[in-house]
Amino acid sequence: MQDHSIAELPSLRRQKILLILERDGKVMASELSQHFAVSEDTIRRDLAELDSAGLVQRVHGGALPRPKDTGKDxxxxxxxxxxxxxxxxxxxxxxxxxxxxxxxxxxxxxxxxxxxxxxxxxxxxxxxxxxxxxxxxxxxxxxxxxxxxxxxxxxxxxxxxxxxxxxxxxxxxxxxxxxxxxxxxxxxxxxxxxxxxxxxxxxxxxxxxxxxxxxxxxxxxxxxxxxxxxxxxxxxxxxxxxxxxxxxxxxxxxxxxxxxxxx
Incomplete structure (x- = not known):
């Protein structure tokens, strides 16, 4: 199901992406593009921003959760x-x-x-x-x-x-x-x-x-x-x-x- 109402709200869309990631364990750019009715380039920019913030781990075609132990000595x-x-x-x-x-x-x-x-x-x-x-x-x-x-x-x-x-x-x-x-x-x-x-x-x-x-x-x-x-x-x-x-x-x-x- 497409969610046209938030296509123009990047911050809200990224929050939704995090919720989907928590639910499914992974997200794919192609699927998110269809879900939010935006281009895959837009989704890739979203994932890049979330990765820079340390909230996801980007992989080819999408993103995964960050490992829980990252950064612990x-x-x-x-x-x-x-x-x-x-x-x-x-x-x-x-x-x-x-x-x-x-x-x-x-x-x-x-x-x-x-x-x-x-x-x-x-x-x-x-x-x-x-x-x-x-x-x-x-x-x-x-x-x-x-x-x-x-x-x-x-x-x-x-x-x-x-x-x-x-x-x-x-x-x-x-x-x-x-x-x-x-x-x-x-x-x-x-x-x-x-x-x-x-x-x-x-x-x-x-x-x-x-x-x-x-x-x-x-x-x-x-x-x-x-x-x-x-x-x-x-x-x-x-x-x-x-x-x-x-x-x-x-x-x-x-x-x-x-x-x-x-x-």
């Missing part, structure tokens, strides 16, 4: 108690087997996975996060290899030439990749530019990649694209998604594990 995220995240981490930890070489990317969820491993596990763990390295070092059976470099205080992860050189020299069985945002078309993306080559090197070094993601990060996009979704073999997430469908990821060949997180 590592210590803020680690300090937040989240039973759902802890449960997803426990599911992920079950994929780890004795004798494996496992890469742990940075992130509060990955830290939870490290803390959820069986107490008697025997593996070689590789990480560029000092905090995750400390958590892993508490296990008697885990040999920890810490990739050094310049530390980003927002992510508590090292980056740079030395980090990449170590990661590129490893052939791991398993990678737990950190996820800022993941979209079936755009792929895995990050809020931090310096994370991109590190994450790419980790993806290149692992035989099996597992992403553990809260529902609000699915269908979201951050400024710096890391890799296509096809680089992930297993996605562990909540049963109830904020936007999109698991079929979008399954069509890409990804095993999707949806946990019953109604705790």
């Amino acid at each position: 590592f210590f803020t995220r680690v300090g937040e108690t989240d039973e759902v995240k802890s449960y997803l981490a426990q599911l992920a930890a079950r994929y780890v087997k004795d004798g494996q070489i496992v890469i742990f990317d940075s992130g509060s969820t990955t830290l939870q996975i490290a803390r959820s491993l069986p107490s008697d596990i025997t593996i070689t763990a590789v990480t560029a996060s000092p905090i995750i390295a400390i958590a892993l070092a508490e296990y008697k059976g885990i040999k920890v290899i810490l990739a050094g470099g310049q530390l980003n205080p927002a992510t508590m992860c090292a980056s740079g030439h030395e980090t990449l050189r170590l990661l590129q020299g490893i052939k791991a069985d398993l990678l737990f990749t950190g996820v800022c945002a993941i979209h079936p078309e755009v792929g895995i993306s990050s809020l931090h530019f310096d994370e991109v080559p590190v994450k790419q090197a980790m993806l290149d070094s692992a035989a099996h990649v597992i992403a553990v993601s809260m529902a609000d990060k699915l269908g979201a996009v951050e400024p710096f694209v890391v890799a296509p979704c096809r680089r992930i073999q297993t996605l562990i997430t909540e049963r109830h998604l904020a936007s999109g469908n698991v079929e979008d990821y399954q069509r890409l060949g990804i095993e999707v594990v949806q946990a019953d997180t109604d705790l």
